[in-house]
Amino acid sequence: xxxxxxxxxxxLASWNDERGFGFILTDxxxxxxxxxxxxxxxxxxxxxPPRETRPAPGERVSFAIERTREGKVRARNIRYLSASGRPLxxxxxxxxxxxxxxxxxxxxxxxxxxxxxxLPWIFSALYLxxxxxxYASYATDKKAAQTxxxxxxxxxxxGLGLFGGWPGAxxxxxxxxxxxxxxxxxxxxxxTVVFNILxxxxxxxxxxxxxxxxxxxxxxxxxx
Numbered sequence: 001x002x003x004x005x006x007x008x009x010x011x012l013a014s015w016n017d018e019r020g021f022g023f024i025l026t027d028x029x030x031x032x033x034x035x036x037x038x039x040x041x042x043x044x045x046x047x048x049p050p051r052e053t054r055p056a057p058g059e060r061v062s063f064a065i066e067r068t069r070e071g072k073v074r075a076r077n078i079r080y081l082s083a084s085g086r087p088l089x090x091x092x093x094x095x096x097x098x099x100x101x102x103x104x105x106x107x108x109x110x111x112x113x114x115x116x117x118x119l120p121w122i123f124s125a126l127y128l129x130x131x132x133x134x135y136a137s138y139a140t141d142k143k144a145a146q147t148x149x150x151x152x153x154x155x156x157x158x159g160l161g162l163f164g165g166w167p168g169a170x171x172x173x174x175x176x177x178x179x180x181x182x183x184x185x186x187x188x189x190x191x192t193v194v195f196n197i198l199x200x201x202x203x204x205x206x207x208x209x210x211x212x213x214x215x216x217x218x219x220x221x222x223x224x
Contacts, residue, residue: 009062009081010038015055017182020045020145024061024075041065043075044146045181051080054181062087068147099170106167106197113204123203131168134160138172138179145178154185162192 008026015022026038043063048055060081067073080088110127113119137160141152157179161169169189173180180186 007062007064009060009085010041012043012055012057012059012061013040015057017054019151020182021148022055022057024063024078041073041075042148043078046142046146046177047074047076047078049079050177050181060085070147072148099174102193103167103170110200118204127164127167130160130163130165131171134165134168135172138169138176142176142178154179154188158185158188158192161189162196164196166193166196 010024010026013023013025021042021044024041024043026041041063043055043061045055047063060083061075061078062081063075063078065073066076082088110119110124114121114124134157137152137157141157143149144151157169166189169179172178179189
């Protein structure tokens with residue numbers, strides 16, 4: 001991918017928080033050096049510095065420009081600017097320490113219950129396979145977002161996490177810095193994690209037999 005070395009300035013003209021991208025209107029100049037009509041440049045969330053708040057239309061930014069292999073132009077290495085044009089110091093998001101704590105705790109728990117025979121090894125293998133698939137799906141979605149290609153739906157990502165791939169999702173979110181800023185997705189994701197862990201706890205504790213009996217009664221009642 002080629003890039004232009006000189007940094008440009010502009011304002012974020014539009015922002016789609018659902019899809020994580022927007023367009024920057026550059027401070028265009030005509031041949032005389034006076035302000036002219038700006039150029040609209042694609043900007044993806046991954047090119048912005050991490051901070052607690054999302055980008056918003058009207059914010060002043062500086063950026064470099066690169067051209068993808070497909071010949072498309074997009075902004076990279078974006079920096080927020082003050083009204084005077086000086087770079088702003090952004091308040092960075094706290095690192096995902098708790099995400100790693102949850103992941104490590106679960107890994108230890110599943111290793112223990114598998115080791116003592118409370119959980120068949122096939123379940124551990126299932127978590128591993130699903131995590132690999134989920135990590136790959138996150139990586140594919142991030143690459144698609146950066147190149148403006150067909151995306152992996154959020155429903156599919158949440159579904160993979162729900163069925164055992166959430167450890168891989170946590171690794172992908174933290175290592176790839178993908179799907180870590182949108183509050184709605186984060187809430188839904190952690191909902192799937194809690195549900196999956198509850199099911200896991202039921203299968204590996206004394207609650208298993210009562211729950212199996214309850215499910216059988218429900219199935220029998222629905223069959224009548």
